[in-house]
Amino acid sequence: AQKVTQAQTEISVVEKEDVTLDCVYETRDTTYYLFWYKQPPSGELVFLIRRNSFDEQNEISGRYSWNFQKSTSSFNFTITASQVVDSAVYFCALSAFSSGSARQLTFGSGTQLTVLP
Amino acid sequence: ETGVTQTPRHLVMGMTNKKSLKCEQHLGHNAMYWYKQSAKKPLELMFVYSLEERVENNSVPSRFSPECPNSSHLFLHLHTLQPEDSALYLCASSQGEGFLGNEQFFGPGTRLTVL
Numbered sequence: 001a002q003k004v005t006q007a008q009t010e011i012s013v014v015e016k017e018d019v020t021l022d023c024v025y026e027t028r029d030t031t032y033y034l035f036w037y038k039q040p041p042s043g044e045l046v047f048l049i050r051r052n053s054f055d056e057q058n059e060i061s062g063r064y065s066w067n068f069q070k071s072t073s074s075f076n077f078t079i080t081a082s083q084v085v086d087s088a089v090y091f092c093a094l095s096a097f098s099s100g101s102a103r104q105l106t107f108g109s110g111t112q113l114t115v116l117p
Numbered sequence: 118e119t120g121v122t123q124t125p126r127h128l129v130m131g132m133t134n135k136k137s138l139k140c141e142q143h144l145g146h147n148a149m150y151w152y153k154q155s156a157k158k159p160l161e162l163m164f165v166y167s168l169e170e171r172v173e174n175n176s177v178p179s180r181f182s183p184e185c186p187n188s189s190h191l192f193l194h195l196h197t198l199q200p201e202d203s204a205l206y207l208c209a210s211s212q213g214e215g216f217l218g219n220e221q222f223f224g225p226g227t228r229l230t231v232l
Contacts, residue, residue, distance in 0.1 A: 004159075033218040043205065044121070045160075045223040052218070091160065095218050107160035 002027040004094050006108035013082050014116050021077045021111045023092030029053075032096035034068065034075045039089040039110070051075065082115045089113070120144065121224035123208050129230045130198065138193040138227045140208030147212060149191040150221065151183060154205040166191060198231045205229075 003026040013019045025034065036048040049059060051068050059066045063080045079086055092108040121142045130136050142149065151163040165173035166185040180202075182194040191208055205228050209221040 035220075037223075043207075043226040045207065045209075045221075047220045047222070050218070050220055093160075097218075105162050109157075109159045 002029075002032075002094055002096050002106050004092050004106050004108035006090075006092055006111050008111045009109070010112045010114070012114045012116060015084060016081050018078060018080050019082050019113065019115075021079075021090050021092075021113065023075045023077065023108060025073050025075065025092070025094045027094060027096045029096040032094060035091075035093040035095070036066065036075075036077050037091045037093065039091065041088070045091065048077075079113075082113075084115050084117055087113060087115045121208060121210055121222050123206075123224035123227050125227060126225065127228045127230075129232065130195070131232050132198060132200070134198075135194070135196040137195065138206055138208075138229075140191040140193075140224055142189055142191075142208075142210035142222070142224075144210055144222060145212070146210040146222070147188050148210060148219075149185060149188070150209040150211075151191065151193050152207040152209065154207055154226070156204075160207070164193075195229075198229075200231050203229055203231045 005024045008022055011019060032053045034051045037045040038048055039045045049066055056068050056070060065078045067076045075092060089110045089112050091110045095105045124139045128136060148167045150165050153161045153163055162175055163177045164171060164183045169185050169188055180197050184192040205226045207226045208224040211219040211221045213219040
């Protein structure tokens with residue numbers, strides 16, 4: 001079985017603050033992919049990043065950065081200098097491949113981020 | 118139109134009604150997905166279609182019946198639903214024959230209310 005835990009249900013920050021969204025995952029597979037998606041109030045999920053289990057390099061994209069640590073099974077997401085437009089629900093997801101079993105894609109329960117002006 | 122579109126955006130139905138949700142992708146992808154998003158619960162993958170064939174069916178009740186007539190269109194037929202089926206139903210598509218390691222593009226969803 002696989003599982004994704006986003007312990008932070010809701011976070012509020014003031015604009016320009018940095019904020020980190022936590023994601024902890026569980027899987028017995030050695031090959032897997034981790035994702036972050038953003039869901040603004042309009043509803044559709046927007047892809048942010050994909051990371052495979054063999055690539056532990058951290059990634060930075062503008063104000064966004066991701067810290068992947070296999071030793072702690074975590075894939076945390078940091079927004080630097082947050083803006084009001086960053087307000088959304090953020091989902092972490094795991095896609096793993098178990099031999100002899102069906103493919104699975106598991107989402108965390110999401111973190112509601114509110115950035116106050 | 119571009120991306121992934123879904124119709125209707127909102128649907129209210131009684132438990133005895135039959136309705137269908139429609140999804141269309143304009144991205145040239147070959148895999149499509151249905152998800153259910155309920156309040157306070159994680160996003161649930163319902164069905165995966167790859168090259169118009171169903172490749173995943175995650176123990177979804179038979180009152181939900183998917184149909185994929187071609188790689189650009191996906192339907193979810195609904196009949197005799199229960200109030201607990203009220204949720205946001207999201208459609209997504211990706212390139213790569215249903216490979217769940219690929220980036221998925223989502224539609225805006227259909228907000229379904231079952232009375």
